[in-house]
Amino acid sequence: MQSIQAIRGMNDILPDQIGWWQRVEQTARELLSSFGYREIRTPVIEKLDLFARSIGESTDIVEKEMYAFPDRKGEMLALRPEATASIVRAFIQHNLQADPLAKKLYAIGPMFRHERPQKGRYRQFYQIDAEAFGIDDPMLDAEVMHMLRLFLERLGLTGVVLHINSLGCQECRQDYRDLLKEFLEKNVAELCPDCQRRRHTNPLRTFDCKVERCQAILADAPVLLHSICGACADHFESVKSYLDQLKTAYVINPRMVRGLDYYMRTTFEVITDRLGAQNAVGGGGRYNGLLRDLGGPDLPGIGFAIGMERLILLLQQEQSEAQRCPKIFVASLGASARDTCFLLAQQLRSLGLETEIDYEGASLKSQMRRADRLGVRHVLIMGDEEISRGEVQCRDMMNKTQTVLPLEAVAPRLQEIYKEEITENGSR
RNA sequence: GUGGGUGUAGCUCAAGCGGUUAGAGCACUGGGUUGUGGCCCCAGAGGCUGCCGGUUCAAGUCCGGUCACUCACCCCA
Secondary structure: OOOOOOOOOOOOOOHHHHHHHHHHHHHHHHHHHHOOOEEOOOOOEEEHHHHHHHHOOOOHHHHHOOOEEEOOOOOEEEEOOOOHHHHHHHHHHOOHHHOHHHOEEEEEEEEEOOOOOEOOEOOEEEEEEEEEEOOOOHHHHHHHHHHHHHHHHHOOOOOEEEEEEEOOOHHHHHHHHHHHHHHHHHOHHHOOHHHHHHHHHOHHHHHHOOOHHHHHHHOOOOOHHHHOOHHHHHHHHHHHHHHHHOOOOOEEOOOOOOOOOOOEEEEEEEEEOOOOOOOEEEEEEEOOOHHHHOOOOOOOEEEEEEEHHHHHHHHHHHOOOOOOOOOEEEEEOOHHHHHHHHHHHHHHHHOOOOEEEOOOOOOHHHHHHHHHHHOOOEEEEEOHHHHHHOEEEEEEOOOOEEEEEEHHHHHHHHHHHHHHHHHHOOOO
16 A cells, blocks of 8 residues: 555544544533633644653653654754643743733643554544643632533543542652652562662652552552641642532542642542553643743642543443434436526525535436435425426425425525524534 | 554455465445335445565465554553
């Protein structure tokens, strides 16, 4: 095969699939808007430095997963591996703290990571991303998670669990890191090679290890959540209390670690057991130092991302989606009727009725068959006889009934029939 | 980046130890006597068997490489 293929890990989303995407996006937009979030769109390419500084130099994302390349002037650029950094950059660059409406932002779009693809993981993948700046109150932490839960609920997704944790602040984390390193040092001989490496690079990561032996050892390890400072503990308590009041269920997972360096205090993940190895459908957390670190005002921030492919994969496992199809087919017999039919179809479309038509002068039988396969509700038939009398045959494909209507009455009549549906189903 | 599995029609899959023209179902197109869909019947179209090389009289089949897909590791959405 010499035809050109899409590049590895990057997928076409075909018309048959697009309904899922539109439904997810629409649901997200409506819900986020109701919580006061406004959409922002930022470039998919940024200076490499932005991601290195925000996500962390030694994270996997920055070290080995970025699409990074020099532009024509030799400046290092990168396709964005996540959205937060770009949104924060835009917030700072345009001084959006001066805009009272811009405290809460959301974005929907593709991210890029150069990993080996597998189920639920692709090199170009889409995220719905929400960020809120300038608010440190635990009320917001709880609200963000509550919103995430509502979103999944509104889509009808079941079988997911919200995990929450607190990573504490800079100070408690540093203290804890030393504590944990010490612990790992004592047990180094027992650990798997990966964990022996992690011990230096990112000791917190050892909690993610899937080797049973490591897990057994770590069962006795000091727990970050238990050694955070008073202020952080209070914050976390408050977050839990608000979640309870919102009746949003959660599991406290003291071992949950997230892969981006900028997180502090509240972190959370929505987990599923139905996606093979990819168990995170969405996740996020608080990042109070990030704006300052990127040269902006010292404002707190919190946000999360939802993986759209994973979400849709899960939805498809438990739901089926009705195919969207045109409502009306205009069938013609003979050359003179074709022109009239062509114009009639345009008229119907201008009224917002989805209309299909034969362009090739096929036989009536074949037009009928096609109309049936398209799943239309009504077929309008016009031949020379109808033309001369100024009439149209209107066939209801479901009831197999056929009525004769004056040509000029057809469009208003069909509009009448479909009007109820249009108002019933909202935008559809 | 590392490992396993798989590559035959648009889709799901067949082709005993290598053997002559690579098949089927679904989908697609046309037809089954005047201008009417689904079911049924008939016909048609659709393939350089992922690609390159090797072994052989002969390769979809065996070998090597490569690419792609897939699952898993690492890690994440």
